Amino acid sequence: MSAVLATPPTPQVAASAPLRSPAQPPRTRRKILRRLPAIAGVNGLLLVGCAYMILPLLWLVFAATKDATGLYSGDVFVFGGAFLANMEQLFTQDGGIFVRWLVNSILYAGIGAVVGGFIALMAGYAFDKFEFRGKGTWYGAVLVGVLIPNTATVIPLYLLAASVGLTNTIWAVVIPTLCNPFSVYLARVFSAGYIPDETLEAARVDGAGTVRTFLRIGLPMLTPGFVTIALFQFVGIWNNFMLPLIMLQNRDLFPSSVGIALWQSQVQQNPEFSTLVIAGSFISILPLVIAFVMLQRFWRSGLSAGSVK
Incomplete structure (x- = not known):
């Protein structure tokens, strides 16, 4: 008569809690806030440089469509009707x-x-x-x-x-x-x-x-x-x-x-x-x-x- 060995029960693994992303540390947030003035200053200088280079060209494009009277009077960035005549x-x-x-x-x-x-x-x-x-x-x-x-x-x-x-x-x-x-x-x-x-x-x-x-x-x-x-x-x-x-x-x-x-x-x-x-x-x-x-x-x-x- 053969002996039957009892199989030990399989241990139940407890379900792990869902991972949560750690909250942003206050130190990182303060670092970002400290960099905001520098970022704003650099982008402001770039905008000023772009305006310095682009605005004269835009003015030239609009001025090329105006006659002598419209060149010295009226709105600057408005097209005239004298381009072909010019x-x-x-x-x-x-x-x-x-x-x-x-x-x-x-x-x-x-x-x-x-x-x-x-x-x-x-x-x-x-x-x-x-x-x-x-x-x-x-x-x-x-x-x-x-x-x-x-x-x-x-x-x-x-x-x-x-x-x-x-x-x-x-x-x-x-x-x-x-x-x-x-x-x-x-x-x-x-x-x-x-x-x-x-x-x-x-x-x-x-x-x-x-x-x-x-x-x-x-x-x-x-x-x-x-x-x-x-x-x-x-x-x-x-x-x-x-x-x-x-x-x-x-x-x-x-x-x-x-x-x-x-x-x-x-x-x-x-x-x-x-x-x-x-x-x-x-x-x-x-x-x-x-x-x-x-x-x-x-x-x-x-x-x-x-x-x-």
């Missing part, structure tokens, strides 16, 4: 001289942006990847050039151009724009952030020369940086006023900035020129907006060069 007057004034000024600005800024940007790219690449005698001294001179304002170099540039007979020519405006110390500095930053030294070493092992390595490997990798530098060059040359004002005497060679200033000087004698100034300023910002919109995917990636390692 545009017609702008492009027909003095035989359409504004179109020539606009083409001159595009020519000066385009050559300076493309050629000057490429020269700066090569210089920054050389400062970053090559070792040569006096490298630190030459790069220090570039950094000193960044600190010197462009207006301080206008008179020396005019004397140099006058000594070789280049004043009152397009070369007097184009040649100084081909060398920009700030662009060289940016190019070195982009070269250090985009081109690994191992890639160039592999190209040298495969037998590629210095020029071929730069054109086939370095230049494609530096495309976002080149577009960013070219945009900065384009904007700086487009807005340049003192250099063409000093260098040029022929009105047909003026860029739009100097031409609009010429019209502005006649507003006191003829108030009708005020609409020409406003309409010309409105048209002058359109190429900059178009350039930034079309090339934004390049310069946005270019501005983040070297931010992530």
Whole structure:
């Protein structure tokens, strides 16, 4: 007769109480309250900065639709009905001289942006990847050039151009724009952030020369940086006023900035020129907006060069 062992009863597990999220400690709440003034101050400064940049553009858009009477009377941010008349007057004034000024600005800024940007790219690449005698001294001179304002170099540039007979020519405006110390500095930053030294070493092992390595490997990798530098060059040359004002005497060679200033000087004698100034300023910002919109995917990636390692 076999014995049957009794199975011990299974112990009942008591149901655990539902978990409750701990209440936010008073210390964290006080810390958040202490940070509120700083957050409000930072966001307030950002709003003031945005208003400082956007409100003048908005005023220009509304002012371009008004005649001379509505420009100095009535509400500021209200559209007028003279936009087409202002545009017609702008492009027909003095035989359409504004179109020539606009083409001159595009020519000066385009050559300076493309050629000057490429020269700066090569210089920054050389400062970053090559070792040569006096490298630190030459790069220090570039950094000193960044600190010197462009207006301080206008008179020396005019004397140099006058000594070789280049004043009152397009070369007097184009040649100084081909060398920009700030662009060289940016190019070195982009070269250090985009081109690994191992890639160039592999190209040298495969037998590629210095020029071929730069054109086939370095230049494609530096495309976002080149577009960013070219945009900065384009904007700086487009807005340049003192250099063409000093260098040029022929009105047909003026860029739009100097031409609009010429019209502005006649507003006191003829108030009708005020609409020409406003309409010309409105048209002058359109190429900059178009350039930034079309090339934004390049310069946005270019501005983040070297931010992530």
